[in-house]
Amino acid sequence: xxxxxxxxxxxxSILAFxxxxxxxxxxxxxxxxxxxxxxxxxxAVWSSGIGIFLLTTNTxxxxxxxxxxxxxxxxxxxxxxxxxxxxVQDKKISIRRLTSxxxxxxxxxxxxxxxxxxxxxxxxxxxxxxxxxxxxxxxxYLWFTLLYILGGVLVLTILLRAPLHHVxxxxxxxxxxxxxxxxxxxxxxxxxxxxxxxxxxxxxxxxGPLFVLPAVxxxxxVIMKHSLFDVRLAFVRTLAYASLIATLAAIYFAxxxxxxxxxxxxxxxPGQTIVNITLALVLVLxxxxxxxxxDRVTNAIFYHxxxxxxxxxxxxxxxxxxxxxxxxxxxxxASAIQTTLKANFGAFYIYRNxxxxxxxxxxxxxxVFPRDDMEALGRYILNHHHKEIVVTSILADEERTLSLRRxxxxxxxxxxxxxxxxxxxxxYFFLGDHLSSQYTLSDIKALETIADELTIAIxxxxxxxTVRDLNATLQQRIDNATKELRxxxxxxxxxxEVKDEFMSMASHQLRTPLTTIKGYISMVxxxxxxxxxxxxxxxxxxAFASSERMVHLIADFLNVSRLQTGKFMIEKIPTNLAKxxxxxxxxxxxxxxxxxxxxxxxxxxxFPMLYLDDTKIRQVIMNFxxxxxxxxxxxxxxxxxxKTTRSDVIFTVExxxxxxxxxxxxxxxxxxxxxxxxxxxxxxxxxxxxxxxKKVIDGHGGSIIFQSTEGKGSTFGFRLxxxxxxxxxx
Numbered sequence: 001x002x003x004x005x006x007x008x009x010x011x012x013s014i015l016a017f018x019x020x021x022x023x024x025x026x027x028x029x030x031x032x033x034x035x036x037x038x039x040x041x042x043x044a045v046w047s048s049g050i051g052i053f054l055l056t057t058n059t060x061x062x063x064x065x066x067x068x069x070x071x072x073x074x075x076x077x078x079x080x081x082x083x084x085x086x087x088v089q090d091k092k093i094s095i096r097r098l099t100s101x102x103x104x105x106x107x108x109x110x111x112x113x114x115x116x117x118x119x120x121x122x123x124x125x126x127x128x129x130x131x132x133x134x135x136x137x138x139x140x141y142l143w144f145t146l147l148y149i150l151g152g153v154l155v156l157t158i159l160l161r162a163p164l165h166h167v168x169x170x171x172x173x174x175x176x177x178x179x180x181x182x183x184x185x186x187x188x189x190x191x192x193x194x195x196x197x198x199x200x201x202x203x204x205x206x207x208g209p210l211f212v213l214p215a216v217x218x219x220x221x222v223i224m225k226h227s228l229f230d231v232r233l234a235f236v237r238t239l240a241y242a243s244l245i246a247t248l249a250a251i252y253f254a255x256x257x258x259x260x261x262x263x264x265x266x267x268x269x270p271g272q273t274i275v276n277i278t279l280a281l282v283l284v285l286x287x288x289x290x291x292x293x294x295d296r297v298t299n300a301i302f303y304h305x306x307x308x309x310x311x312x313x314x315x316x317x318x319x320x321x322x323x324x325x326x327x328x329x330x331x332x333x334a335s336a337i338q339t340t341l342k343a344n345f346g347a348f349y350i351y352r353n354x355x356x357x358x359x360x361x362x363x364x365x366x367x368v369f370p371r372d373d374m375e376a377l378g379r380y381i382l383n384h385h386h387k388e389i390v391v392t393s394i395l396a397d398e399e400r401t402l403s404l405r406r407x408x409x410x411x412x413x414x415x416x417x418x419x420x421x422x423x424x425x426x427x428y429f430f431l432g433d434h435l436s437s438q439y440t441l442s443d444i445k446a447l448e449t450i451a452d453e454l455t456i457a458i459x460x461x462x463x464x465x466t467v468r469d470l471n472a473t474l475q476q477r478i479d480n481a482t483k484e485l486r487x488x489x490x491x492x493x494x495x496x497e498v499k500d501e502f503m504s505m506a507s508h509q510l511r512t513p514l515t516t517i518k519g520y521i522s523m524v525x526x527x528x529x530x531x532x533x534x535x536x537x538x539x540x541x542x543a544f545a546s547s548e549r550m551v552h553l554i555a556d557f558l559n560v561s562r563l564q565t566g567k568f569m570i571e572k573i574p575t576n577l578a579k580x581x582x583x584x585x586x587x588x589x590x591x592x593x594x595x596x597x598x599x600x601x602x603x604x605x606x607f608p609m610l611y612l613d614d615t616k617i618r619q620v621i622m623n624f625x626x627x628x629x630x631x632x633x634x635x636x637x638x639x640x641x642x643k644t645t646r647s648d649v650i651f652t653v654e655x656x657x658x659x660x661x662x663x664x665x666x667x668x669x670x671x672x673x674x675x676x677x678x679x680x681x682x683x684x685x686x687x688x689x690x691x692x693x694k695k696v697i698d699g700h701g702g703s704i705i706f707q708s709t710e711g712k713g714s715t716f717g718f719r720l721x722x723x724x725x726x727x728x729x730x
Contacts, residue, residue, distance in 0.1 A: 009051030016044035039079030045072035070145075077152040084159045153187070307340050309446055316450055320457035324464045326350075329457060330360040334429070337450075338362050341443050343414070343431040349374060350419075350427035350458060352465075363432070373407055378425050380404050381418050389444055390416040415439060417447050419455045426458065514554065518547040545591045552622060570613045570699035574727045577649065578607035580614065581642050584621045588629060596634035599625070604642060609727040610649065610720070616696045621651070623689040624716040628655035630682050631714075644722055652705055652717030660708040669694045669704065677710070693718075700725065 020040035049069030056062050192207045316336055323329040330348040338346030347361035349369055359369060380401075381390065392408045392415070395401045408416065415431040429447075431439075521544045523529060525537060532540070582603045592599055628638040636656040643650050660668060664675045672687040694704050697718040708714035 007051070009047045009054075013044040013048035013051065016040050016047065020044065035079055035083040037079075039076060039083050042072045042076035042079050045069070046076055074148075077149065081152060081155055081159070084156055309442065309449075312336075312340050312446065313449060317453055320453055323457070324461055326358065326458070326461040326465045327360065329461045330358065331362075333454060333457075334360060334362050337429070337447075338431065341431065341439070341446070342435045343433070344435055345412075345430075345432040347430045348427060349430070350462070351425070352462065357427075369411060373411070374428070376407065377404065377416070377428070378418075381416075381425065389447055390418070391439065391444065392416070393438070415444070415447070417451060417454075419451065419458065421455055421459060426455065426462075429454065514547055514550050518544060518551065521547060541590065541594075548587070549626075552619065552626075570616065570696070572611040572613055572700075572725075574609045575612040575614045575617065576607065577610055577612065577617070577651070578604045578642055580618055581621055581640065581651065584618055585625060585640060588622070588625055592629050592638070595629065596636075597629050597632055598637045599629075599640065600637055601640035601642075607642070608644065608722070610722075610725045611727060612700065612720075612725065613696070616699075620693040620696050620718065623693050624653040627689065627716070628653050628657065628714075631655065631678065632657035641717075647722055649720040649722050649725070650705070650717065651720075652715055654713065654715045656713040659710040659712055659714050661710050665706075665708060668706070690716075 017040070020037040024034070024037045046069045049065045049072060053062055053065035053069065056065065188207075316333065319332055319336070320329070323332060330350065334346035334348055337343075345361055345363035347359065347363065350358040352358060357371070357374070381388075384401075390404075390408070392405060392413060395405045395408075408414075411430075412432050413430045414433045417429040417431075418425055419427045419429065521540055524532065525540045525544060581601065585599050585601050589599055625638065625640065632638060632655045638656075639652075639654045641650070641652045641654070658677050658681055660675050661677065667673050668675065669690050671691045673691075674687040697704055697720070700720055701724055702718050702720040705715065705717035705719055
């Protein structure tokens with residue numbers, strides 16, 4: 001039974017040590033992880049110490065094991081208190097505050113360690129009673145140890161009694177689980193291993209440590225299930241290692257038992273077997289660290305120039321896959337290879353189609369490689385060496401290689417790596433002399449291994465460089481074209497300004513004589529210069545109408561010019577719009593009657609006065625009515641409507657003319673635009689009337705009304721805001 005319990009304790013120790021190892025190698029929160037690891041390792045040492053003590057019959061080993069489990073019990077409580085304190089603070093603890101707390105807690109810890117370890121302290125010795133080890137202790141110190149344990153339990157209780165309502169649900173589960181572990185495990189261990197021995201009862205001393213196993217299992221559960229630490233990756237890594245150690249221990253135990261029992265003829269004592277297993281596991285654990293240490297020492301003495309080829313390939317390949325700039329790629333690669341292979345310089349010579357070759361070297365003294373020398377090197381490699389690396393020192397002393405050897409020596413080149421794409425040389429990589437000795441076969445092998453990676457990376461960089469050069473050329477052409485377009489546009493803007501100035505000047509100059517001509521014709525028609533015949537009156541009326549149209553046309557051009565120069569203004573005055581419409585229609589009626597067109601307009605009897613630009617509104621009305629007259633067929637009617645609604649003033653001119661093609665209606669109010677059928681019907685039109693009409697109506701805050709069906713007629717008009725333009729009655 002004792003042997004079974006001891007094995008359980010040893011396995012529990014291994015499990016606790018594994019738990020400490022997993023937590024130490026997991027994620028962040030180093031302070032919290034270290035404090036927990038102290039607790040777990042102390043638990044492992046305490047459990048293994050009691051297990052060994054129960055099995056051994058050797059008084060020296062028993063004395064060592066007793067000291068171990070009493071010392072580890074002190075450290076266990078220290079680790080648990082420090083971990084609980086940090087855990088309760090939930091990452092908000094400062095280093096200064098933590099240091100102060102641990103310093104205070106360390107005082108009783110140090111005192112307890114002194115009591116346990118000192119020659120006149122707690123443990124006085126070990127005696128064998130009925131083949132079992134019994135510890136000789138000073139009871140006064142045992143009472144002190146009990147007080148220390150109870151004080152630690154009190155501190156832990158205070159720490160873990162912190163309120164839970166400000167922490168997350170996950171934290172509550174973690175803290176509750178830790179409370180159960182401490183609340184059950186520590187009192188049980190103290191009762192069976194300290195209180196009962198005070199009354200000379202050692203019969204149940206093995207029970208206390210058995211509570212360690214469920215504690216470790218619960219901790220494992222909390223860590224894995226409720227994320228006490230981020231240990232998933234570390235757990236996966238450590239599980240295989242721990243399984244290996246446990247398997248080795250089991251094999252060792254079985255072999256030791258078989259050899260001692262059946263080969264040597266006497267069975268080894270279980271306690272001695274456990275000690276041997278423990279020592280073997282310690283050797284297994286320290287084997288790899290010791291091996292790495294001596295590998296570093298021997299390499300530093302005998303192979304200080306060596307390098308890890310796999311790491312070199314991985315590092316270089318990682319960089320080659322991310323660098324696209326040719327210069328940066330060559331500089332990095334030359335420096336990395338030169339440093340790794342301990343060369344005094346590294347250099348690249350790369351061809352670029354018809355451009356100048358690229359040469360980059362790590363040597364501070366710029367080396368010049370003449371093109372003729374590179375061509376001679378290329379011919380030799382293609383004819384004799386093909387894709388092999390050329391090592392200058394091992395070139396044969398033959399006439400065909402003598403000149404090449406001299407060429408390479410003259411440039412201080414020790415190794416030449418030709419870079420091939422298919423069967424074409426795209427460049428070379430050169431290494432100077434080795435800094436300490438000679439290049440080895442592993443160095444040459446390393447160059448051969450990276451040759452293809454270098455070639456691919458360089459070709460990719462060359463392609464990227466070609467695209468960049470092309471983009472730069474295209475950008476230069478675009479910039480030049482943009483500058484030319486900008487200059488042309490500036491010239492057009494200047495010409496447009498000159499045109500506007502000319503239109504303004506010409507319109508002003510033409511308006512005066514036209515007004516005079518119009519006035520004289522009117523006087524002759526009215527008989528001021530004497531009686532005229534009906535035929536003469538008809539001709540003069542036609543001349544008067546033409547001069548009238550010319551006056552309106554000049555006014556339109558003046559307004560277009562003012563729009564271009566920013567001088568187009570809406571000057572509103574109180575206006576009787578109904579009277580204005582009547583006057584404009586009345587002026588057009590004679591010309592309309594001559595064309596067989598009938599104007600129908602019923603002037604509203606009562607119409608509100610509006611703030612309008614009288615002159616410009618007249619132009620709009622005249623333009624709509626004049627277009628209706630000219631684009632209508634003989635014997636058709638033009639209906640003019642003026643009315644008010646609750647919110648708007650609405651004016652429309654509806655004709656039965658040619659209409660506007662549907663595909664061209666969206667462009668109708670643009671400057672100088674005329675529909676195709678309008679150009680046929682009236683070739684002398686300008687295309688500025690509707691454009692100006694829209695500008696005038698927009699200037700009054702209104703909107704254009706337009707509807708048209710090709711071949712059936714059109715409706716043009718405007719809608720003005722009544723409340724905004726109405727003149728208040730006094």
